[in-house]
Amino acid sequence: MQRKKRVLVTGGAGQLATTLQRTVQSIDESIEFEFANSKDLDITNPEAVTDFFNKGNFDYCVNCAAYTQVDKAEEDSETALLINQQGAKNLAKACHGSNAKLIHISTDFVFDGTQSSPYKETDRPSPLGIYGHSKFKGEQEVVRNMDQYFIIRTSWLYSAYGHNFFKSMLKYGRERDQLSVVFDQVGTPTSAHNLSEVILKIISEEIDNYGIYHFSNEGVASWYDFAAAIFDINHIEVDLKPIRSKEYPTPAERPAYSVMDKEKIKKVLKMDIPHWRESLLAVSEILRKESV
Numbered sequence: 001m002q003r004k005k006r007v008l009v010t011g012g013a014g015q016l017a018t019t020l021q022r023t024v025q026s027i028d029e030s031i032e033f034e035f036a037n038s039k040d041l042d043i044t045n046p047e048a049v050t051d052f053f054n055k056g057n058f059d060y061c062v063n064c065a066a067y068t069q070v071d072k073a074e075e076d077s078e079t080a081l082l083i084n085q086q087g088a089k090n091l092a093k094a095c096h097g098s099n100a101k102l103i104h105i106s107t108d109f110v111f112d113g114t115q116s117s118p119y120k121e122t123d124r125p126s127p128l129g130i131y132g133h134s135k136f137k138g139e140q141e142v143v144r145n146m147d148q149y150f151i152i153r154t155s156w157l158y159s160a161y162g163h164n165f166f167k168s169m170l171k172y173g174r175e176r177d178q179l180s181v182v183f184d185q186v187g188t189p190t191s192a193h194n195l196s197e198v199i200l201k202i203i204s205e206e207i208d209n210y211g212i213y214h215f216s217n218e219g220v221a222s223w224y225d226f227a228a229a230i231f232d233i234n235h236i237e238v239d240l241k242p243i244r245s246k247e248y249p250t251p252a253e254r255p256a257y258s259v260m261d262k263e264k265i266k267k268v269l270k271m272d273i274p275h276w277r278e279s280l281l282a283v284s285e286i287l288r289k290e291s292v
């Protein structure tokens, strides 16, 4: 009998890892997953990482562990860099040492948002804040320390699980009569459910076109458009006001435009990507089913 592929998923309690866990339950029995939360495996500890890989005999590692608090990172750059750069380096070295492939998740925040056409994988990163900077450093560590990697940059991730803009809007929309959301930051929401399918496709089809990829849903939206669609699809009545970013100042500056070009991933994986509105409908449905 053929040995099952072994896959380590780090950051096992986070939004993406939880979504991945729910997705794999119904998919491929030829793959064995080990979901490690931050207590099981602290990716900033090089000895713990090496030890985990020595015992685990993994074929793949999906790095969902990250410091994701964009604003807090501005005053805590040390921790952001420790997790997003040093953690990525530890995993890349361990993968290289044990001949495992790494699927490392990164972000549209590596770009400064000054472009007016979708960002390609070959465009030069120039992060605006500490979070984006630490994620870019993490990408560089992966590239420097191994060959068999997929770096997937994604944007505006949301799902039925964990903390995200979609769930916050549902909560605030039900609690408040009026909400203000920025309309001058434009990007693309990404269903973590769709991203999980992409990760599983790479593993189950043993894709070997290693490198950097961009993945989001199709289409373009402002955060205001996204919020309006969340309320519309979920039949929530709220007075939604479009505001400028300068009326809602945050410690970290965010890219004004972070739409990504997905031609590379669509070609390599031979797939179509759903429009963000279609995926929002699907995720709203998943959340509704899970809440009953």
Ligand SMILES: NC(=O)c1ccc[n+]([C@@H]2O[C@H](COP(=O)([O-])OP(=O)(O)OC[C@H]3O[C@@H](n4cnc5c(N)ncnc54)[C@H](OP(=O)(O)O)[C@@H]3O)[C@@H](O)[C@H]2O)c1
Pocket: 010, 011, 012, 013, 014, 015, 016, 017, 037, 038, 039, 041, 042, 043, 044, 063, 064, 065, 066, 067, 068, 083, 087, 105, 106, 107, 108, 135, 154, 155, 156, 157, 158, 162, 163
């Ligand atoms: N969320 C977005 O909008 C978005 C957008 C673009 C890209 N991304 C990227 O997508 C990936 C997944 O994001 P997400 O939304 O799933 O984030 P998340 O919900 O914040 O999950 C991150 C997980 O990482 C874990 N973690 C933190 N430090 C760790 C450490 N030292 N060792 C092991 N685990 C550690 C956290 O565990 P504890 O809670 O126990 O610390 C948490 O469960 C990240 O790489 C993120 O940068 C996210």
